[in-house]
Amino acid sequence: MKYSLRFLIILFILIFSHSDVMTLEVVYPAKNNHKTSAPSIFFVGNVKKGSELFINNEPVKIWEHNSFVHVVPLNKGENTFTLKEKINNKEQSTLKYVVTRTGKTNNAKKPAAVPVLTCYDPVTYHYGLVVTDNTPFRQQPDENAKRLTHLDSGTMIRITGEKGGYYQVSFCSDERGWVKKNSVIDYRVLKTPVFSAISDIKVDEDKYFNYIKIDLDMQMPYKIQEIENGLVFKIYGIQKNYADRKILNNFGNIKNIAINTSSDNTATLFIDLKNKILWGYSCGYEGNMLVLKIRKEPRVNKNKPLKGLTIALDAGHGGKDRGAAGPTNIKESDINLDITLKLKKELEKSGAKVILTRKDDSYVSLSDRIERSREKNALFFISVHANALPDGANPYKKHGTSVFYYHDGVFSLADTIKKQMLNDLATRDDGTNKASFAVIRPSMPLSVLIETAYMINPEDYSRLLDEKFRIKTAESIRKALETYVFENASIK
Ligand SMILES: [Zn+2]
Incomplete structure (x- = not known):
C-alpha cells in the first residue's frame, strides 16, 4: 500500500508538471x-x-x-x-x-565626457598606416556612423585631427572622414605632403572577370562609386603625372576608361561598361598594385537562365544564435534553414550550382558566411531570414515581406525578388530597403537579405509554419532570380 501511494504521488506530480508545461x-x-x-x-x-x-x-x-x-x-x-x-x-x-x-538615459551609467576635436597644425603633415584590412572610413567618429568607404591594410592616410578614439582623416580638400585609432600605426609627422604616383595602368581578363591593374609606388586610399553604366574610381594623394585622356577602348566588357587628375591630387578613372547593369566588382591591393575586378555579364541559356550559374545561399542565424522566436517557440534559425534547403533544391533543378553557408543547425560567424560565398565566385548571395521587431513596435501594423540591399546597383535585384514574393505569397509589402548589414555589404557577389515574413505577427507566423508556404517561398525566389538574369544578362 505504502508503495502504491508513493507511486500515485509521483504520478500526480508527473501529470501536474506535464500539464504545467502544456499550459x-x-x-x-x-x-x-x-x-x-x-x-x-x-x-x-x-x-x-x-x-x-x-x-x-x-x-x-x-x-x-x-x-x-x-x-x-x-x-x-x-x-x-x-x-x-x-x-x-x-x-x-x-x-x-x-x-x-526606464527613462531614455536611465539605462546608461554616467554619460561619458564628450570628446573634443583637436585639429593638427596645418603646416605639418601627419601620416599613418592602416593595419586592419577592410577598415571602415566613417562619416562621424562613431562606430554606428555611415561608412564612406573601406581602407586596405597598408594604406597611407593623412591625419588632420582626432576626437575620442578616432583620427580625422583627409583624402583631399572635400573628402574627410574618421578612422578608429587602433586601426592605424606608424604615425609620423612630416614637413611636406606625401604623394604616390601612378606608373602604369593595365587591363586583363579571364572567363568571368575584367581586371584593371593600377601600379602605384605607395598604397593610397580609394573610393568606388556606382553610376548608370559603370564605375567612377577615385584614388587620392596622387601626383598629377597623368594627363587627362582616354586610356582604353573596347576591352572585354569595358567600353572605355578615361582618367583625370585634379589639382587636389585625386586621380579619377571613369569606367564605362558595355553591360546593362553591374554584376559585381571588388577592389584591393596586391602589393602596391591596385586591382579592380569587374564581373563580366553572364551569357545565359534562354530557357534555363540559371543553368551553370553559382548562387550562395545563407540561412540566417543557427546554433547558439537562434534568431527570433515565434509564439510557439519555433526558432527563426530552423525556419530559415528549411526555406534555404528548399531553395537549394529549386535552384539545382534549374541548373544552378549552389553553395550553402550552413547546411545544418550550426553556428557560423558573419565573416565566415561572406568568406564561404566568395570561395566559388558566386554570382548571387541570398540571405534568408524571418523578421521580428523591437519593443515599442506593433506587429499588427508592421509585418510582411521585405528585401534588403546595400549597394544601389543591387536595388533592382532586391525589388524583383520582393515583387515576385508579394505576387506569389500575398504577404504585406514591407519594402525594398537599403541597410548596412555585414552580409550584404560586399559588392561581389550581388547580395540581398530576404525577410520572408514576421515571426511575431500571428498570420505571418502561421504562414511560416506551413510547409506549403515555405515551398512557395523557395519557388518564388527561384522565379525572381530567373527573371532578373533573363532580363539583364546576354542570351546565348
Ligand atoms: Zn534573422
Whole structure:
C-alpha cells in the first residue's frame, strides 16, 4: 500500500508538471522584470488548446497554433501584468510579469565626457598606416556612423585631427572622414605632403572577370562609386603625372576608361561598361598594385537562365544564435534553414550550382558566411531570414515581406525578388530597403537579405509554419532570380 501511494504521488506530480508545461507559455519577454525605454511592449506566446487568455483582465485574441501576440502600453516606471489562462471560465494558470519602462538615459551609467576635436597644425603633415584590412572610413567618429568607404591594410592616410578614439582623416580638400585609432600605426609627422604616383595602368581578363591593374609606388586610399553604366574610381594623394585622356577602348566588357587628375591630387578613372547593369566588382591591393575586378555579364541559356550559374545561399542565424522566436517557440534559425534547403533544391533543378553557408543547425560567424560565398565566385548571395521587431513596435501594423540591399546597383535585384514574393505569397509589402548589414555589404557577389515574413505577427507566423508556404517561398525566389538574369544578362 505504502508503495502504491508513493507511486500515485509521483504520478500526480508527473501529470501536474506535464500539464504545467502544456499550459500558458510566454516566449517574449523572455524574462520577468524586462526593462525597456519604449512606450509599449508585446507579449508573445501560446496557451493550452481551447483556452482563453486575459492580460490585466483584457481578453487576448488566440490565433492558429494557440498562439497570441498582444501589445500593451507602458507607464513610466514599474508595470505589472497578470496573465490569466481560463478554460470554460475556470482558471488554469496565472503568471505575473513586471515590465519597467526606464527613462531614455536611465539605462546608461554616467554619460561619458564628450570628446573634443583637436585639429593638427596645418603646416605639418601627419601620416599613418592602416593595419586592419577592410577598415571602415566613417562619416562621424562613431562606430554606428555611415561608412564612406573601406581602407586596405597598408594604406597611407593623412591625419588632420582626432576626437575620442578616432583620427580625422583627409583624402583631399572635400573628402574627410574618421578612422578608429587602433586601426592605424606608424604615425609620423612630416614637413611636406606625401604623394604616390601612378606608373602604369593595365587591363586583363579571364572567363568571368575584367581586371584593371593600377601600379602605384605607395598604397593610397580609394573610393568606388556606382553610376548608370559603370564605375567612377577615385584614388587620392596622387601626383598629377597623368594627363587627362582616354586610356582604353573596347576591352572585354569595358567600353572605355578615361582618367583625370585634379589639382587636389585625386586621380579619377571613369569606367564605362558595355553591360546593362553591374554584376559585381571588388577592389584591393596586391602589393602596391591596385586591382579592380569587374564581373563580366553572364551569357545565359534562354530557357534555363540559371543553368551553370553559382548562387550562395545563407540561412540566417543557427546554433547558439537562434534568431527570433515565434509564439510557439519555433526558432527563426530552423525556419530559415528549411526555406534555404528548399531553395537549394529549386535552384539545382534549374541548373544552378549552389553553395550553402550552413547546411545544418550550426553556428557560423558573419565573416565566415561572406568568406564561404566568395570561395566559388558566386554570382548571387541570398540571405534568408524571418523578421521580428523591437519593443515599442506593433506587429499588427508592421509585418510582411521585405528585401534588403546595400549597394544601389543591387536595388533592382532586391525589388524583383520582393515583387515576385508579394505576387506569389500575398504577404504585406514591407519594402525594398537599403541597410548596412555585414552580409550584404560586399559588392561581389550581388547580395540581398530576404525577410520572408514576421515571426511575431500571428498570420505571418502561421504562414511560416506551413510547409506549403515555405515551398512557395523557395519557388518564388527561384522565379525572381530567373527573371532578373533573363532580363539583364546576354542570351546565348
Ligand atoms: Zn534573422
